[in-house]
Amino acid sequence: MDNCGKTGAQAAARLSVAPMMDWTDRHCRFFHRRFSKRALLYTEMVTSGAVLNGDRDRLLGFDRQEHPVALQLGGSEPGELAQAVRVAMEYGYDEINLNVGCPSDRVQSGCFGAALMRTPALVAECVQAMMAEAGAVPVTVKCRIGVDDQDPEEVLPDFLQRMSDAGVKTVAIHARKAWLQGLSPKENRDIPPLDYDLVVRMKERFGHLTIAINGGIPDLTSAQALIARGLDGAMIGRAAYHSPAILGAVDRDIFGDDVAVVTGAEAVTAMLPYIERELGRGARLNQITRHMLGAFQGMPGARQWRRVLSEGAHLPGAGPELVERAMAGVSPRQEEARKSA
Structure with missing residues (x-):
């Protein structure tokens, strides 16, 4: 590396x-x-x-x-x-x-x-x-x-x-x-x-x-x-x-850093304070979450994740709680399996 x-x-x-x-x-x-x-x-x-x-x-x-x-x-x-x-x-x-x-x-x-x-x-x-x-x-x-x-x-x-x-x-x-x-x-x-x-x-x-x-x-x-x-x-x-x-896995596999793989759930959770801040500055939730729809691609619950965000993120008042609700249906066990792979 x-x-x-x-x-x-x-x-x-x-x-x-x-x-x-x-x-x-x-x-x-x-x-x-x-x-x-x-x-x-x-x-x-x-x-x-x-x-x-x-x-x-x-x-x-x-x-x-x-x-x-x-x-x-x-x-x-x-x-x-x-x-x-x-x-x-x-x-x-x-x-x-x-x-x-x-x-x-x-x-x-x-x-x-x-x-x-x-x-x-x-x-x-x-x-x-x-x-x-x-x-x-x-x-x-x-x-x-x-x-x-x-x-x-x-x-x-x-x-x-x-x-x-x-x-x-x-x-x-x-x-x-x-x-x-x-x-x-x-x-x-x-x-x-x-x-x-x-x-x-x-x-x-x-x-x-x-x-x-x-x-x-x-x-x-x-x-x-x-x-x-x-x-x-x-x-x-x-x-x-x-x-x-x-x-x-980029930092570990491509750059050779001794770090853990970051999962979709971890990345989405880390986005919540940013979402709160940007909404306070006048952004709409769907402007941010449209880039996050693939976070759980190929995992159980990914379809629900996309559906909840697609149907609700453009509505007035939509915020971080919608993201958390969408994420609730994703299988944490498969996320952990991907992280340890």
Whole structure:
């Protein structure tokens, strides 16, 4: 479990939870942090224009308990991205990440995200402008292996070389192409075939880069297997969101800490004071609990847990007592069995 002297976000990248639009907001991240102290958590992608023109506290604010946390920015204009980083620095993020992988229509229309795989020179300009404002905070890139008719065997090495030349030290690679023509964003998460071997070869070729792999990783066992092939880290997305309890063993199994596995019940219980506080600040219960529905995935009582929260969390006056009532039907014996596994 040696991290070879890496510190901060670079070391935390050994296991990270991917940035996911409409999912990894501050409530989601606070919940995931109840399971793991060590995993690197990402914000949803925030565009540089939104940072400069929107409600900055709403877009960028986070609880200090979320550390280590990375901000993912979307954009393609170096000057605007630099200004966004300047603003973001006031909030204390551990890493600033540039999105070069999202295939959504919104991103394509703005000519950034995965579309930037076609213009690596522009990406290099962007990251250099961002670094000039980030100081000691690392600027990283999350990319695909290519887009549309590009040959990943040619495109990805060139892209990584350009990133390295620009000063980037950490890249997270989603091991699929993005088809910007013909596939929806949802289809782009499943249909293009995974090529883990290519990403492993890129690590062998660019040994000085910290390279984390993303795409279709269902559990910690799979993450460990990929790291064992020489990669520096694994990034889990939908599996961590839909079954967040898999994060409960991250500190023990991925980082090698001598700690107990955190169960879903323990994480949910730890959320109760946060829920009370956030409701007092004007939040609605369902804004928080929508990220907690998978806490007991695969366990007896999980369906009741989801039903009680789904039916009641949006109602006026709903609070922590509803969460406790929903949790009452979950089998504690199976939770304990999972913890000792």
